[in-house]
Amino acid sequence: MQLSPSPLSIVAHEFREIQVKAAEEDKPKGTLGLKFNRKWGASDNDPLNWILELTVEFGGDQGEAKAPYAGLMRIEGMFKIHKDYPEDKRDSLIKVTGASILYGACREMLANLTARSSHGIISLPSVSFISAPSASEKTPAKKPKAQKTARSRK
16 A cells, blocks of 8 residues: 555644642542543645644543543644645544544553653543544634744754
8 A cells, every 4th residue: 555645744742731640549540531622724825824822631530430540731833734625625634634643642652751650650642633523623723923933943
C-alpha cells in the first residue's frame, strides 16, 4: 500500500496549560473520564494558515471510585493546509485531523508526566474527533492574529 502525504502540515505546537493531580488514595480504581473542547480559525492574511486550540480534561470521580489522575491540558497548534485542498473541506480537516494530531501530543505529554508519578504511567484513551460537535463547537473560534501563524520557531 502506497501512502500519500496529508494535505495538513503541522507548523508548530505548544502547551499553554498543563495540570495533573494524583489521587490521594493508595490504589484508585476509577476510570479516566474525558472531556474536550476545540477552537479553530484561519488566518486573516492567509486562508491556508490555521490555528487550533484543543483543551482536554481528564480524571474525575466515577461514583465513589476516583481516577488515578485528574487534570487539564490546553495545547495550541499552528497548521498549514495544502493549496489544492478544497476550501469547503478545510474546516473539517482542521477540527478532525488537527485535533487528532494535538491529542496525540497530549497523550505523549501525560504519559511522560505520569511515568514517575505515584500511580504510574497513564495514557489517554483513543478517541475519534469525527463525531458530531458539541453546541460550543458549532461556531469556529475567532480568527487568529496574523503574527501568531507567522511566528518563527527556534
